[in-house]
Amino acid sequence: MEVDLTNPWLFGALVVALWVAVFVAAELFVLDGDVAGAVVRGVAGGLAFAIVYAYIQRE
Numbered sequence: 001m002e003v004d005l006t007n008p009w010l011f012g013a014l015v016v017a018l019w020v021a022v023f024v025a026a027e028l029f030v031l032d033g034d035v036a037g038a039v040v041r042g043v044a045g046g047l048a049f050a051i052v053y054a055y056i057q058r059e
Helices: 008-029 035-058
Strands: none
Touching: 008 035
């Protein structure tokens, strides 16, 4: 199965999911365990990264 990472919607969703997974894992294993806060920070960071990356790719 091939994943088409040139599709900006799919790429953005994967980036956000990866950021959320990393933030939640860090929160559970290293920090105090605030999972809800980690999800919010992961979504915000992943979304910001995906938007900036898409903008840079178009320029």
